Amino acid sequence: MKSTEIFRQCEYNAIQNRPLYNVTCAFHDSRHFFRMLYYLVDAFTNEPFKGNPAGVCIVDDYPPSFEMQKLSTYHNWSEIAFVKHLTENRFYIRWFSPADEAPLCGHATLAAAHILFSRRMAPLNSIIFEYNSGIIGAVLNSDEFITLSFAVKPVYKCNNPPFSTKAILGIEKYVEILKDDLIYVIVLNSADDIIRAMPNFDAIKEIESRAIAITSAGNGDFDFSSRYFAPRVGIYEDPVCGSMHCRLAYYWKSILGKSKFRAFQASRRTGTLNIEIVEDIVKITGSAVTIGTFKNYHTKYPAPLFTHSAHL
Numbered sequence: 001m002k003s004t005e006i007f008r009q010c011e012y013n014a015i016q017n018r019p020l021y022n023v024t025c026a027f028h029d030s031r032h033f034f035r036m037l038y039y040l041v042d043a044f045t046n047e048p049f050k051g052n053p054a055g056v057c058i059v060d061d062y063p064p065s066f067e068m069q070k071l072s073t074y075h076n077w078s079e080i081a082f083v084k085h086l087t088e089n090r091f092y093i094r095w096f097s098p099a100d101e102a103p104l105c106g107h108a109t110l111a112a113a114h115i116l117f118s119r120r121m122a123p124l125n126s127i128i129f130e131y132n133s134g135i136i137g138a139v140l141n142s143d144e145f146i147t148l149s150f151a152v153k154p155v156y157k158c159n160n161p162p163f164s165t166k167a168i169l170g171i172e173k174y175v176e177i178l179k180d181d182l183i184y185v186i187v188l189n190s191a192d193d194i195i196r197a198m199p200n201f202d203a204i205k206e207i208e209s210r211a212i213a214i215t216s217a218g219n220g221d222f223d224f225s226s227r228y229f230a231p232r233v234g235i236y237e238d239p240v241c242g243s244m245h246c247r248l249a250y251y252w253k254s255i256l257g258k259s260k261f262r263a264f265q266a267s268r269r270t271g272t273l274n275i276e277i278v279e280d281i282v283k284i285t286g287s288a289v290t291i292g293t294f295k296n297y298h299t300k301y302p303a304p305l306f307t308h309s310a311h312l
Contacts, residue, residue, distance in 0.1 A: 043110040045240075045288070048291055051269060054078065056112045056115045059083065068080070078107065079097055092129070117138075144287065170197065183209055199236075213226060250282075260274075
């Protein structure tokens with residue numbers, strides 16, 4: 001099926017599967033005319049206005065990167081995924097934060113898979129997303145949950161961190177600090193410490209790292225809990241971060257001696273993830289809910305002009 005045919009099918013299905021909001025947007029550009037369907041999805045939740053909001057743009061062709069960045073900066077969600085159909089069940093995906101193009105984003109990938117499955121844009125119950133550094137698998141389960149398959153992200157002990165946990169979190173005692181090439185992971189003593197942490201975003205911005213993650217063993221039904229702060233890229237606190245859990249699963253497998261986890265992200269919106277490590281693959285299972293549908297025609301204006309809205 002050609003991209004234009006998939007676009008028309010998606011447009012039809014968007015009308016049949018009416019979301020909470022339906023908004024038509026208009027753009028103008030003197031040089032380019034880019035057609036896209038644009039959705040707002042809450043990921044890692046089955047309740048509207050919880051989990052992590054992500055934009056999903058289904059494009060016939062990619063607009064210039066600076067235009068995608070404009071849209072992402074304007075909406076200021078954690079990420080917007082831009083998805084282009086390749087062949088049958090293969091799609092190319094790119095993610096933009098409010099400040100830059102992200103190397104990987106879990107919750108926006110879940111949101112994109114949710115849209116492709118629910119709008120019947122994928123002919124099978126499995127999708128392959130290609131991106132700059134590899135591939136991500138997505139499978140629609142019988143319970144309507146979606147399982148994503150990522151490469152595991154090892155993190156290693158950092159003996160001399162370039163910051164004080166008291167200065168950046170207001171918490172002096174911790175178990176250990178880990179890092180990879182993108183983020184630091186601070187292991188705290190309890191799930192209560194995760195909630196009590198008060199991030200100093202100005203101090204975190206000064207750290208040469210994309211983000212700071214905090215984690216601890218969980219309480220009750222959860223194996224571990226976490227929070228994620230990335231003010232350097234415009235995400236002060238990410239409500240639910242899938243890519244962070246590719247690192248946390250690696251760490252907690254070594255600590256707990258198990259390969260299946262139920263994880264809780266203790267942001268204000270909260271989110272839950274079911275995780276399994278199989279060799280060097282992290283499988284993250286979650287649900288998502290569509291909040292809104294937008295129909296875009298891309299133009300020189302940095303922000304969409306909302307021409308009408310219908311049905312709550």
